[in-house]
Amino acid sequence: MTNLSQDPKAISGDFDGRFGDFGxxxxxxxxxxxxxxxxxxxxxxxxxxxxxxxxxxxxxSYGGRPSPVTKCNNLSRSLGIELYLKREDLNHxxxxxINNVIxxxxxxxxxxxxxxxxxxGAGQHGVATATAAALLGLKCTVYMGELDTERQALNVFxxxxxxxxxxxxxxxxxxxxxxxxxxxxxxxxxxxxxxxxIGSVMGPHPYPYMVRQFQKIIGEEARPQINALIGNxxxxxxxxxxxxxxxxxxxxxxxxxxxxxxxxxxAGGAAVGRGVPGVIHGMRSQxxxxxxxxxxxxxxxxxxxxxxGVGPEHSYLSAIGRAQYESVxxxxxxxxxxxxxxxxxxxxxLEPAHGLAYIVREAGKAIPxxxxxxLTMSGRGDKDAETVAHMxxxxx
Amino acid sequence: MGEILxxxxxxxxxxxxxxSQRAKGRKILVPYVTGGYxxxxxETIQAIAEAGADAIEIGIPFSDPIMDGPIIQAASQQALxxxxxxxxxxxxxxKLDIDVPLIAMTYCNLVFHSGFERFxxxxxxxxxTGTIFPDLPLEESHKWSDYAxxxxxxxxxxxxxxxxxxxxxxxxxxxxxxxxxxxxxGVTGIRASLAESASKVASSLKAITDRVVLVxxxxxxxxxxxxxxxxxxxxxVGSALVKRLLDGEGPNGAYAFISSLRSxxxxx
Ligand SMILES: Cc1ncc(COP(=O)(O)O)c(C=O)c1O
Numbered sequence: 150m151t152n153l154s155q156d157p158k159a160i161s162g163d164f165d166g167r168f169g170d171f172g173x174x175x176x177x178x179x180x181x182x183x184x185x186x187x188x189x190x191x192x193x194x195x196x197x198x199x200x201x202x203x204x205x206x207x208x209x210s211y212g213g214r215p216s217p218v219t220k221c222n223n224l225s226r227s228l229g230i231e232l233y234l235k236r237e238d239l240n241h242x243x244x245x246x247i248n249n250v251i252x253x254x255x256x257x258x259x260x261x262x263x264x265x266x267x268x269x270g271a272g273q274h275g276v277a278t279a280t281a282a283a284l285l286g287l288k289c290t291v292y293m294g295e296l297d298t299e300r301q302a303l304n305v306f307x308x309x310x311x312x313x314x315x316x317x318x319x320x321x322x323x324x325x326x327x328x329x330x331x332x333x334x335x336x337x338x339x340x341x342x343x344x345x346x347i348g349s350v351m352g353p354h355p356y357p358y359m360v361r362q363f364q365k366i367i368g369e370e371a372r373p374q375i376n377a378l379i380g381n382x383x384x385x386x387x388x389x390x391x392x393x394x395x396x397x398x399x400x401x402x403x404x405x406x407x408x409x410x411x412x413x414x415x416a417g418g419a420a421v422g423r424g425v426p427g428v429i430h431g432m433r434s435q436x437x438x439x440x441x442x443x444x445x446x447x448x449x450x451x452x453x454x455x456x457x458g459v460g461p462e463h464s465y466l467s468a469i470g471r472a473q474y475e476s477v478x479x480x481x482x483x484x485x486x487x488x489x490x491x492x493x494x495x496x497x498x499l500e501p502a503h504g505l506a507y508i509v510r511e512a513g514k515a516i517p518x519x520x521x522x523x524l525t526m527s528g529r530g531d532k533d534a535e536t537v538a539h540m541x542x543x544x545x
Numbered sequence: 546m547g548e549i550l551x552x553x554x555x556x557x558x559x560x561x562x563x564x565s566q567r568a569k570g571r572k573i574l575v576p577y578v579t580g581g582y583x584x585x586x587x588e589t590i591q592a593i594a595e596a597g598a599d600a601i602e603i604g605i606p607f608s609d610p611i612m613d614g615p616i617i618q619a620a621s622q623q624a625l626x627x628x629x630x631x632x633x634x635x636x637x638x639x640k641l642d643i644d645v646p647l648i649a650m651t652y653c654n655l656v657f658h659s660g661f662e663r664f665x666x667x668x669x670x671x672x673x674t675g676t677i678f679p680d681l682p683l684e685e686s687h688k689w690s691d692y693a694x695x696x697x698x699x700x701x702x703x704x705x706x707x708x709x710x711x712x713x714x715x716x717x718x719x720x721x722x723x724x725x726x727x728x729x730x731g732v733t734g735i736r737a738s739l740a741e742s743a744s745k746v747a748s749s750l751k752a753i754t755d756r757v758v759l760v761x762x763x764x765x766x767x768x769x770x771x772x773x774x775x776x777x778x779x780x781x782v783g784s785a786l787v788k789r790l791l792d793g794e795g796p797n798g799a800y801a802f803i804s805s806l807r808s809x810x811x812x813x
Contacts, residue, residue: 175653177682320622425658427654427658
């Protein structure tokens with residue numbers, strides 16, 4: 150058995166932010182006060198039945214939880230496996246991101262802060278944050294790499310429609326990693342009244358732990374749901390990994406089960422698979438770096454997975470061998486995207502299409518015929534339809 | 546509480562040097578230059594040493610500088626685009642012949658990625674006697690600070706306007722070389738007026754430690770430097786200098802600007 154004695158899942162309020170050798174809190178001293186306050190507020194709120202009741206009732210009555218588990222009958226037949234999807238794509242705003250932002254927006258109010266800032270890559274986390282801000286009456290500014298504002302112009306408009314300000318970040322590679330840098334810089338200057346709502350299980354402690362707690366509802370719902378369907382835990386639990394929040398939220402309930410856990414990264418951004426340990430964006434984790442430790446850019450068809458690092462919990466789960474991380478290329482993803490649409494009537498986001506691409510490739514190989522497989526469908530593909538149409542030459 | 550901690554004498558040459566400058570009644574001036582921003586950067590360092598700098602911070606360009614504003618970001622990017630690496634900067638510093646201590650300022654991934662021995666070797670080769678990592682706070686700093694001290698290098702820690710008194714005390718105690726008071730809540734950059742927090746952080750540090758207290762971030766003019774140094778032991782000036790360098794003022798412009806800061810401080 151894997152030794153999970155260091156696994157923070159066993160520890161409640163006094164988790165120190167270390168996932169084995171990973172995690173920690175590598176931040177400018179100016180932010181220390183705010184991050185300590187956030188940690189204390191989160192721990193108190195998480196133990197407060199009133200907070201939890203509010204959080205869950207918003208997720209249910211506004212967010213659309215619980216999300217169902219759907220069996221893919223047609224794909225199961227053609228792949229020779231039993232494939233089930235955890236339907237986070239049916240959530241309000243179209244992805245699992247809402248689980249996290251509702252939690253952090255409520256914490257913002259609990260701390261007496263009036264403004265929330267966020268980074269976004271594809272715009273999903275930005276739209277979710279703008280939504281939570283509108284719902285709860287907070288001011289909101291979203292930082293987005295200039296390149297991404299061009300690639301995802303419609304999401305920029307959505308955020309503005311929701312009443313948020315969007316700042317195009319022109320430094321560095323003008324993508325997600327630079328949007329994170331800029332949000333951190335801004336946070337240093339306005340930390341008194343502003344909360345930084347990080348969009349994945351990354352950043353300085355308590356973020357990786359806190360965001361995992363807000364996302365673990367995915368696996369906590371899915372485990373009994375799939376047990377009700379197949380009378381057992383599935384052989385494989387699979388999720389795509391950008392920063393790693395939908396995967397961490399899915400895996401958590403299964404860490405001590407018999408299920409094999411597999412995170413799927415894009416080939417051009419495989420931070421667990423090809424990265425090396427480093428300390429960037431507040432945490433010690435795995436990052437794609439050059440020979441001197443400069444952070445490199447990630448490249449993939451899905452902007453939501455274009456992050457050259459990964460949350461520390463995944464570095465840890467990989468190091469202890471409890472989860473396994475695989476990668477797929479853009480071509481495999483594009484064909485999985487179309488396959489799910491045609492065979493099940495579900496247009497997936499490009500991010501979870503990575504998980505499906507791995508399953509399609511490995512059915513009958515690493516995933517033996519007859520296996521039961523649970524895939525987290527972390528988001529819907531509306532946001533990606535235009536990108537894919539261009540890639541398939543539809544508009545030419 | 547309320548008592549000034551007398552820190553043990555240290556073997557770090559940087560600290561010995563700065564303490565002795567202070568003992569002479571001199572206000573300490575530490576300019577910052579981004580390493581490798583253009584071809585003349587070593588001459589610029591030579592010039593600011595001659596203009597009266599007491600130590601010089603060399604920025605080692607990093608891809609993701611979260612504590613830096615637009616000016617230093619631009620200088621770092623310009624250096625990275627020129628192909629500058631930590632190794633190339635330290636190798637060039639080795640050629641420098643000045644009697645002013647050098648401090649490397651960068652982000653902690655560069656030291657963790659290279660490993661302490663390799664990075665420490667570069668520092669020693671370049672004649673660097675201090676390090677500043679704005680993303681390596683007290684709790685995470687001990688391993689590097691201990692290693693650095695063992696090779697005669699001072700790891701300098703930062704205190705922010707939001708640090709409590711007891712935390713500031715701990716940081717000042719663990720810091721070597723000097724203690725860096727962050728003058729305002731924000732990243733590096735030029736500010737039209739001096740933040741109130743600059744003198745506040747200086748006076749609260751002076752009340753709790755006998756280490757050399759220098760204040761940096763947002764200090765852009767001789768007048769601002771003078772105002773802070775009435776309370777602190779000296780100042781660190783970065784963006785205001787780097788802006789002039791990015792504008793092409795070169796070593797001569799750097800000399801003139803640092804001289805003006807020097808004479809402002811010498812008036813005190
Ligand atoms: C639908 C969807 N899935 C996954 C991700 C990747 O994030 P994470 O790895 O944190 O789940 C994103 C990010 O934008 C997303 O929009």
